[in-house]
Amino acid sequence: MNDLKNLLERALADGRGPVRDADADPSGDLARGKRLLLRRTRYRMLASSAAAAVAAAIAVPIALSGSPAQAGLVAYTGAQPPGYVVKEIPAGWVIQGTNAYALTIAPASDADQNPDSYLGKLVVMQGEFSTADAAADGWVATTAAGRTAYYNHGQPSGDGTVTAGFVIEQAPGRWLTVQAPASLAWTEAQYKEFALGVTILATAKPSQG
Amino acid sequence: MTLTSRDEEFSAFVRTRRSELLRSACLLTAGDPHLAEDLVQTALAKLYVAWPRVRRDGTQVHYAWRILANAHIDEVRRPRWARERPVAAPPDRPDPAGPPDRMALDAFPDGIDGAAVRAALAALPAGMRAAVVLRHWADFSTQDAARILGCTEGTVKSQTAKGLARLRDLLDSPAETVR
Numbered sequence: 001m002n003d004l005k006n007l008l009e010r011a012l013a014d015g016r017g018p019v020r021d022a023d024a025d026p027s028g029d030l031a032r033g034k035r036l037l038l039r040r041t042r043y044r045m046l047a048s049s050a051a052a053a054v055a056a057a058i059a060v061p062i063a064l065s066g067s068p069a070q071a072g073l074v075a076y077t078g079a080q081p082p083g084y085v086v087k088e089i090p091a092g093w094v095i096q097g098t099n100a101y102a103l104t105i106a107p108a109s110d111a112d113q114n115p116d117s118y119l120g121k122l123v124v125m126q127g128e129f130s131t132a133d134a135a136a137d138g139w140v141a142t143t144a145a146g147r148t149a150y151y152n153h154g155q156p157s158g159d160g161t162v163t164a165g166f167v168i169e170q171a172p173g174r175w176l177t178v179q180a181p182a183s184l185a186w187t188e189a190q191y192k193e194f195a196l197g198v199t200i201l202a203t204a205k206p207s208q209g
Numbered sequence: 210m211t212l213t214s215r216d217e218e219f220s221a222f223v224r225t226r227r228s229e230l231l232r233s234a235c236l237l238t239a240g241d242p243h244l245a246e247d248l249v250q251t252a253l254a255k256l257y258v259a260w261p262r263v264r265r266d267g268t269q270v271h272y273a274w275r276i277l278a279n280a281h282i283d284e285v286r287r288p289r290w291a292r293e294r295p296v297a298a299p300p301d302r303p304d305p306a307g308p309p310d311r312m313a314l315d316a317f318p319d320g321i322d323g324a325a326v327r328a329a330l331a332a333l334p335a336g337m338r339a340a341v342v343l344r345h346w347a348d349f350s351t352q353d354a355a356r357i358l359g360c361t362e363g364t365v366k367s368q369t370a371k372g373l374a375r376l377r378d379l380l381d382s383p384a385e386t387v388r
Contacts, residue, residue: 014323026223033257
């Protein structure tokens, strides 16, 4: 006679079930987890299209008047992060971390030191961008160094923060995306200057998979 | 790739837990290793997203299992939805008397091979199979199994007891299960 656990073990023991692996390789699951996290972050950024017009009306005066949080661009002199070349960053900010999918830049004094947490930070990634939906989502077409680009003054998230964005086409269908807190109060020209100063190397991966 | 503490903790979890999750998923799917792999990948990706919260609560294992079990039940229900038929008797309900869910575990006959066990598992409804696997393979308590499945302890007891009885019937007459 058998107990049930032995029976269930038998269902896995004749070559049909996976073998026990005492030390599974986590790299694939880690990559999938990071992609999902980034997709959710980007979705949060893009999901509030209905409120974009209101957000723009709020964000533009802030940008014009200058905010205490505004940080101008300064030359980046530190070590270049893996997968990226960065020419300029906001004054008083630091490169907090990088992985194959995203580059995270945050105020040096930021209490949140987790580079996988993007709230209130400047995040650079590459991936897809729907130009067909851009206007409906509050994006305004522009150009930067002759390349197609879109600027978004800011969209409120569910948690009350406002996120601005800038995308620039690197190659057909491949976009460099800059996500930033609207409180950074950058002008469109500053977003262009920052984005044009970032190069994503071949080792970086698209954030949508 | 620069690893954060979240990455390192998650990686350590995957190293030690993935194999058993995959084997358990293979039982949930009644021996479909490809669907089992899909379910585990889905569960672990969602676990990574939720990691700060579940780590703080100490519920990493329960969270992974909850996603695994529910994703499987969703997966099974999807193709069957169009095949539903009206029946005279209502579906199983929790037994208010709370029948024991560990009964006569030594009552399975000898000589049963893996294919017969998989066929018997496949004959169980997905939720019933999940209750059996959670209680008798993963050794979760009734309370924990109920939390994972999002149902009452009475439902877990009822589903487990009925699942065991059904397995015993099927495995006592293997000709019915191996077609």
